[in-house]
Amino acid sequence: MAVGIRTRNLRKVYSSPPPLAVRGAALSGGFGKKPKGAKPPNVVALDGLSLEVAGGEIFGLLGPNGAGKSTTVGILTTRVRPSSGEAYIGEFDVWRQQVQAKRLIGVVQQRPNLDFSLTAREILLFHGAYFGMASHERQKRASELLERFQLTPRADDLTRGFSGGMMQRLSLARAMMHDPQVLFLDEPSTGLDPQTRLLLWAIIREYNARGKTILITTHNMEEADALCHRLAIVDHGKVIALGTPAELKASIPGGYLLQLRFSSAPPALIERLSRIPGVTEVRPNGEGIDVYADRGGSLISEIVAAAAESSVELRDVHISEPSLENLFLHHTGRSLRQ
Amino acid sequence: MNGKTFFALFSRDVHVARRNLVATLLQTMLQPLMFVFVFGQVLTRTGMMSASYKGILLPGIIAISMTMTGVQAVAMPLIAEFQFTREIEDRLLAPIRIEWLAVEKILSGTLHALVSGAVVTLPARWLLGSGLGISTDHLGLVLLIAVLVALFSSAGGLTLGCSVGQTQIGLMFSIILAPMMMFGCVYYPWAALASFPVLQKAVLINPLVYASEGLRGTLAPQYPHISTGAIIAVLALMDAALVLAGLWRFGKKSVS
Numbered sequence: 001m002a003v004g005i006r007t008r009n010l011r012k013v014y015s016s017p018p019p020l021a022v023r024g025a026a027l028s029g030g031f032g033k034k035p036k037g038a039k040p041p042n043v044v045a046l047d048g049l050s051l052e053v054a055g056g057e058i059f060g061l062l063g064p065n066g067a068g069k070s071t072t073v074g075i076l077t078t079r080v081r082p083s084s085g086e087a088y089i090g091e092f093d094v095w096r097q098q099v100q101a102k103r104l105i106g107v108v109q110q111r112p113n114l115d116f117s118l119t120a121r122e123i124l125l126f127h128g129a130y131f132g133m134a135s136h137e138r139q140k141r142a143s144e145l146l147e148r149f150q151l152t153p154r155a156d157d158l159t160r161g162f163s164g165g166m167m168q169r170l171s172l173a174r175a176m177m178h179d180p181q182v183l184f185l186d187e188p189s190t191g192l193d194p195q196t197r198l199l200l201w202a203i204i205r206e207y208n209a210r211g212k213t214i215l216i217t218t219h220n221m222e223e224a225d226a227l228c229h230r231l232a233i234v235d236h237g238k239v240i241a242l243g244t245p246a247e248l249k250a251s252i253p254g255g256y257l258l259q260l261r262f263s264s265a266p267p268a269l270i271e272r273l274s275r276i277p278g279v280t281e282v283r284p285n286g287e288g289i290d291v292y293a294d295r296g297g298s299l300i301s302e303i304v305a306a307a308a309e310s311s312v313e314l315r316d317v318h319i320s321e322p323s324l325e326n327l328f329l330h331h332t333g334r335s336l337r338q
Numbered sequence: 339m340n341g342k343t344f345f346a347l348f349s350r351d352v353h354v355a356r357r358n359l360v361a362t363l364l365q366t367m368l369q370p371l372m373f374v375f376v377f378g379q380v381l382t383r384t385g386m387m388s389a390s391y392k393g394i395l396l397p398g399i400i401a402i403s404m405t406m407t408g409v410q411a412v413a414m415p416l417i418a419e420f421q422f423t424r425e426i427e428d429r430l431l432a433p434i435r436i437e438w439l440a441v442e443k444i445l446s447g448t449l450h451a452l453v454s455g456a457v458v459t460l461p462a463r464w465l466l467g468s469g470l471g472i473s474t475d476h477l478g479l480v481l482l483i484a485v486l487v488a489l490f491s492s493a494g495g496l497t498l499g500c501s502v503g504q505t506q507i508g509l510m511f512s513i514i515l516a517p518m519m520m521f522g523c524v525y526y527p528w529a530a531l532a533s534f535p536v537l538q539k540a541v542l543i544n545p546l547v548y549a550s551e552g553l554r555g556t557l558a559p560q561y562p563h564i565s566t567g568a569i570i571a572v573l574a575l576m577d578a579a580l581v582l583a584g585l586w587r588f589g590k591k592s593v594s
Contacts, residue, residue: 014594074594077431078430078431078593079427079430079431079592079593079594080593080594081593081594098435098436099340099433099434099435102431102432102433103433105431107427107431109424109427111422111423111424113423113424113425113426113427113428114425114428115350115425115428115429116423116425117354117357117358117415117425118350118353118354122353123428126346126349126350126353127428129342129346129349129350130343130346130347130428130429130432130433130434131343131432131433132340132342132343132346132433174428
């Protein structure tokens with residue numbers, strides 16, 4: 001039976017630097033040299049994160065660096081102790097029933113963490129042995145995975161000299177070795193070439209088709225859109241939006257986003273822009289104005305006219321179609337890539 | 339405890355040790371054997387040391403080889419595996435409580451140390467030649483002390499390996515291991531420090547003192563040594579303290 005994932009009100013406050021694997025750009029800023037006698041800085045990585053992932057689902061956590069995605073995965077995989085809240089894999093409390101939870105999961109970390117003292121094949125064989133697989137079963141499964149991940153020619157080499165893409169493929173093969181019910185993939189396609197990424201996506205879909213639950217973290221909208229059945233958008237350790245990619249995109253007012261820059265942005269201009277038919281929301285944004293609307297390019301002539309009436313000059317226009325990126329921007333006021 | 343998983347984790351360490359056998363042997367044996375040659379042969383033959391010094395030296399050499407092997411066999415890989423590559427992660431995710439992984443590290447380090455003690459003894463005896471005055475009357479006690487020594491070295495290695503970063507390895511050698519070696523009663527009996535009363539008391543915090551004196555008291559009891567009963571009691575206490583410290587540090591280091 002497919003195994004789901006559940007968290008309730010998860011909080012994590014780091015009082016010492018988190019390990020590199022869960023340290024996002026936004027987190028690292030708080031650490032460094034501190035004055036003598038100062039208390040260690042407390043960094044809130046998760047601030048009451050609640051999730052429910054159904055068994056057999058491909059679920060995505062989408063958010064910028066430091067949003068709390070890797071910490072969530074860290075807690076769900078027993079590697080990070082939550083400050084408060086609950087996390088379950090199936091019926092098992094991840095913190096109190098670690099061994100049972102670990103039996104159900106396979107994990108691919110953001111950075112390849114292969115055992116450099118072993119060859120690629122040995123990594124799979126020992127991993128199988130840790131999970132109590134019988135010898136012949138280990139051999140068979142390792143050979144199949146090496147073949148599927150196109151690693152057979154290098155199967156008996158030590159992995160230290162592997163390229164990033166090969167390490168990533170081997171990490172995924174290792175995570176699948178004991179055929180876990182739930183697979184965690186933390187930024188699986190970071191740094192991969194497009195071909196390897198497509199191979200990875202195909203393998204993830206295949207695995208999911210066998211009723212397995214997959215939780216992916218990503219800041220790549222294309223990946224989230226292409227793979228995930230449902231998504232949670234995470235920022236500052238909280239879920240800020242949840243739904244299927246289509247639902248989420250439909251939830252942006254108007255769908256299209258026009259980022260405009262004018263010589264100046266007087267209130268009269270904003271007023272005029274919001275009266276243009278099809279415009280659903282107008283938001284001053286620093287030097288520019290963001291316009292959410294149900295169409296894109298065909299609005300330009302009316303925007304230019306509105307600018308002329310307000311005696312300002314339109315200097316720059318950027319039009320984006322309905323996307324998760326726009327959704328993120330709408331909810332947080334900043335880009336996913338920031 | 340999950341026996342299959344524990345055995346698989348242990349097999350992994352044995353497999354890696356076998357792969358690195360030559361390097362490990364060189365790393366373990368070369369330095370003590372050179373000491374044996376210089377102190378036991380060069381200095382005794384030229385008359386700068388009396389021949390009886392050989393019997394004082396051999397137990398110390400066995401003690402230091404075991405201690406350094408045990409510490410390094412556990413600490414060095416751990417320091418690397420806990421760095422940003424997090425090589426240990428796969429084993430932390432194995433379906434077993436992580437404390438057992440620490441116990442497995444201690445077990446494999448203990449075996450390393452025992453093997454090193456056995457392996458260094460034969461060539462050292464051969465290099466020292468005749469007139470050693472080594473007794474084999476108390477082999478049972480020798481073995482007991484050897485096991486206690488191997489255990490403190492690997493548990494100490496676990497504690498150090500989980501407390502020291504990669505950039506501090508040099509520092510670890512110069513401020514922890516080097517003083518341990520010099521003031522570990524390896525090359526002289528503890529009684530020889532009688533003319534330095536403060537130092538003689540201060541070195542008692544060094545576990546290597548008990549290792550050297552314990553093996554000396556059982557292999558060459560004709561030379562002055564600390565009482566074997568006291569040695570066994572202190573080594574057992576140090577073992578317990580270091581195992582607890584190692585498990586605690588390992589737990590701290592592996593979960594954030």
